[in-house]
Amino acid sequence: SDDELHARIRAAKEALGERLVILGHFYQRDEVVQHADFVGDSFQLANAALTKPDADTIVFCGVHFMAETADILARPEQHVILPNLAAGCSMADMADEDSVEAAWEELMELYADEDTSDGRASVVPVTYMNSSAALKAFCGRHGGIVCTSSNAATVLEWAFEQGRRVLFFPDQHLGRNTGKAMGVPLEQMPMINPRKPGLGVEPQELLDARVLLWPGFCSVHKRFTVAQIDQARAQHPGVKVVVHPESPMPVVDAADAAGSTDFIRKFVAASEPGDVIAIGTEINLVNRLAADYPDRTIFCLDPVICPCSTMYRIHPGYLAWVLDGLLEGEVRNEIVVDEDVATHAKVALERMLAALP
Ligand code: 13P
Numbered sequence: 247s248d249d250e251l252h253a254r255i256r257a258a259k260e261a262l263g264e265r266l267v268i269l270g271h272f273y274q275r276d277e278v279v280q281h282a283d284f285v286g287d288s289f290q291l292a293n294a295a296l297t298k299p300d301a302d303t304i305v306f307c308g309v310h311f312m313a314e315t316a317d318i319l320a321r322p323e324q325h326v327i328l329p330n331l332a333a334g335c336s337m338a339d340m341a342d343e344d345s346v347e348a349a350w351e352e353l354m355e356l357y358a359d360e361d362t363s364d365g366r367a368s369v370v371p372v373t374y375m376n377s378s379a380a381l382k383a384f385c386g387r388h389g390g391i392v393c394t395s396s397n398a399a400t401v402l403e404w405a406f407e408q409g410r411r412v413l414f415f416p417d418q419h420l421g422r423n424t425g426k427a428m429g430v431p432l433e434q435m436p437m438i439n440p441r442k443p444g445l446g447v448e449p450q451e452l453l454d455a456r457v458l459l460w461p462g463f464c465s466v467h468k469r470f471t472v473a474q475i476d477q478a479r480a481q482h483p484g485v486k487v488v489v490h491p492e493s494p495m496p497v498v499d500a501a502d503a504a505g506s507t508d509f510i511r512k513f514v515a516a517s518e519p520g521d522v523i524a525i526g527t528e529i530n531l532v533n534r535l536a537a538d539y540p541d542r543t544i545f546c547l548d549p550v551i552c553p554c555s556t557m558y559r560i561h562p563g564y565l566a567w568v569l570d571g572l573l574e575g576e577v578r579n580e581i582v583v584d585e586d587v588a589t590h591a592k593v594a595l596e597r598m599l600a601a602l603p
Pocket residue numbers: 286287288289376394395396464490492505506507508
């Protein structure tokens with residue numbers, strides 16, 4: 247039964263003590279979050295992996311790229327476990343290493359004659375945290391950097407100091423929303439098509455570009471629409487609308503605020519009793535905030551329940567199974583990033599940490 251499962255997890259945690267730390271992303275279901283030692287957004291969880299040097303094992307209740315990042319940042323002796331190896335991220339899968347390498351080669355050829363005597367590169371690769379370790383390593387090797395939804399503007403500012411343009415992958419929406427907020431005109435943010443000759447964009451457009459957008463997106467956040475915001479405003483005059491920046495640009499523009507999952511949590515925490523708040527992000531976080539603040543009306547912009555199907559693959563049953571393994575001295579579902587990949591990926595992650603105020 248569920249009660250037995252939760253009792254098993256609690257007993258294993260008790261037995262493993264300080265040797266174990268369980269991290270949980272805000273999008274995890276409550277049955278999992280209740281067992282996490284630390285809950286946060288993807289940046290905070292990466293930091294938590296860095297700041298838990300005493301634990302032998304980090305059990306990461308999130309998705310694959312998050313566990314990979316924890317493994318890259320953790321001490322070499324620490325084990326990182328993803329309770330269900332099928333918990334990936336469809337957005338991260340939209341940029342594979344070969345396609346990014348091929349697009350990069352094409353850009354290098356186009357920009358070959360550009361004058362870089364001022365020390366600024368023609369293009370700086372920026373990868374969203376939601377990407378494979380191989381792409382973070384690509385950025386590490388090519389003077390690039392990693393960003394998360396909580397620091398994308400600061401990271402883009404850093405990138406513009408290093409170069410004339412940015413190649414931003416995999417999330418077109420985070421790239422476009424951040425570039426727009428920084429004053430980059432839309433016509434200087436073309437979306438490339440890595441499958442088409444010339445990347446599907448006129449050469450002059452590629453030369454004039456400031457942010458080259460990869461065509462990736464999040465299937466959860468692309469569902470939010472301006473019509474939903476209009477409807478929320480019509481039904482609840484005075485409603486405050488807050489969305490995640492993986493949402494399409496017109497949605498972010500129509501909202502009152504946009505930011506990472508932790509930004510959304512803080513936005514709600516700063517509201518007043520009686521406030522009405524419509525949220526554009528994953529349903530587990532929205533429902534938890536609604537339960538935590540019963541004196542406010544908090545609802546999801548999308549009336550059709552929209553969980554992140556891969557985050558949802560972390561079931562308490564898997565958590566219990568990996569903890570049972572640890573009790574028996576067996577590390578199940580370990581995430582191990584290849585050493586060479588990890589070395590270069592760490593360079594790009596450390597550039598992000600160094601760029602932050
Ligand atoms: P945060 O960086 O805001 O936690 O978002 C991670 C994510 O996967 C959002 O879809």
